[in-house]
Amino acid sequence: MSLLDVEDLAVTYQTGGDEVRAVRGVDFNLEPGQTLGIAGESGSGKSTTVLSLLRLLPASASVAGTVRFKGEDLAQAKWSRIRAVRWAEASVVFQGAMSALNPVRTIGEQIREPILLHEKVGKREARARTAELLxxxxxxxxxxxxxxxxxxxGQRQRVMIAMxxxxxxxxxxxxxxxTALDVIVQAQILGLLTDLVAESSIGMIMISHDLSVLSSVCDRLAVMYAGKIIEIGPSKQLITEPQHPYTKALAGAFPTIGDPASRLAPSGLAGDPPDLRGDLVGCPFEPRCPVSMEQCRTTEVTLWPAGPERESACLRVLP
Structure with a gap:
């Protein structure tokens, strides 16, 4: 049994009388000891997808689909059960530790709080555990x-990981x-996360817009566009041999160190993502795709096999 199984996940926001379909039928799974990276432009649905797993979205969001964590569907669980799962069984390292941490409480108090709440231990044991975590x-x-x-x-981000x-x-x-760290501290944090996952055999989902970061940390990579996963598979393969034009564009957006040509003329992606307030006909990436075909405008696109352990939502992978 997988640690996490997500099936047909959909999230809709109510904004000013409009319905924004931010996530549109997402499926993925995660095994113990495995890391899954989720990449994509801002607004592609990355954060909405993962925050919906623990029902951390605002009241304006409605969630449909199945989120099985250790066989239990959290989408249907009572709030008391969700509160018990948070931190004790599944936890979050938020973006921007300064805004995530409480500025008027010491870091020790903030680390001890979930320990005292979920593990029902004494203050002395909680302090000892806090020291070990730091x-x-x-x-x-x-x-x-x-x-x-x-x-x-960097220290604040390490405290968030300890929490x-x-x-x-x-x-x-x-x-x-x-995101907010310099490259040296970033490398330290990524190494720390990788070691912790390997040592404890826990599952991890990491979000980033930086494919190089995800490829250095994650076993598998899912690329999202317009609220859907448009390619998924082993991270190294997706970076070096992308099967979807959008993945190729993301990979090409980062200049190569030591290559003046790529540094001076990095490839970009013209246009903007589609409006998610309505239905999307055909491939949502078609208006921006440099290799689109006529049938891309009308054919319903889904994930198809694109190699060993790989899937891509592009008509060009079909035989």
Missing amino acids: DSVGVSAQRAAAYPHELSG ALACKPELIIADEPT
């Missing part, structure tokens, strides 16, 4: 009495955890 993420246990503003950006690991969860969701 040490494990490379922050001195003596900093437990510090407030978030007294730490650097996510506080109750020894089986699933971690990392929502662009390195």
Whole structure:
């Protein structure tokens, strides 16, 4: 049994009388000890998809589909059960630790809170566990009495990871955890996450717009566009041999270090993503696709086999 099975996930936002279909029938699974990366432009549905798994979306969002976590459908679970799952069994590393952490409470207090709530241990044991967690993420246990503003950006992000690991969860969701960090600290955080997943055999979902980051950390990669997964498979293969034109465009948007030609003339992608307030006919990427065909405008596109353990939502992968 998979750690996580997501089937036909759909999320619709009510905004000013309009319905924005932000996620449109997403399917994926995650095994214990596996990392799945989700990539795409802003507005592609990445964060909405993963935050819906633990029902962390605002009241304006309606969610349909199945989210089976260890065989239990969280989409149908009672709120008391969802609160028990959060942090204890599945936790989140949010983007921007400074805004995610409480500025008027010490980092030690914030790490201890889920331990005291979910594990029902005494304060002395919770403090000892907090010290172990801080040490494990490379922050001195003596900093437990510090407030978030007294730490650097990298240290705050490490504290967020310590909080996510506080109750020894089986699933971690990392929502662009390195976006605001410099490249040196980013590499340290990514290495830390990779080691923690390997050592604890937990599952991890990581969101990023940076394919190079995801390929260095994740076993599998899912690329989203207009609320759908348009390609999924082993991350290294998707980066080096993309089967969908959108994945190829994303991979080509990053210049290659040491290659002046790519640095001075990085490939881009003309146009904008489609309006998600209505139905999408044919391939949603067709208006921006450099290799589109006439049938792309009208043919319903879904994920088709595109190689070993790979799927792509492009007509060109069909025989």
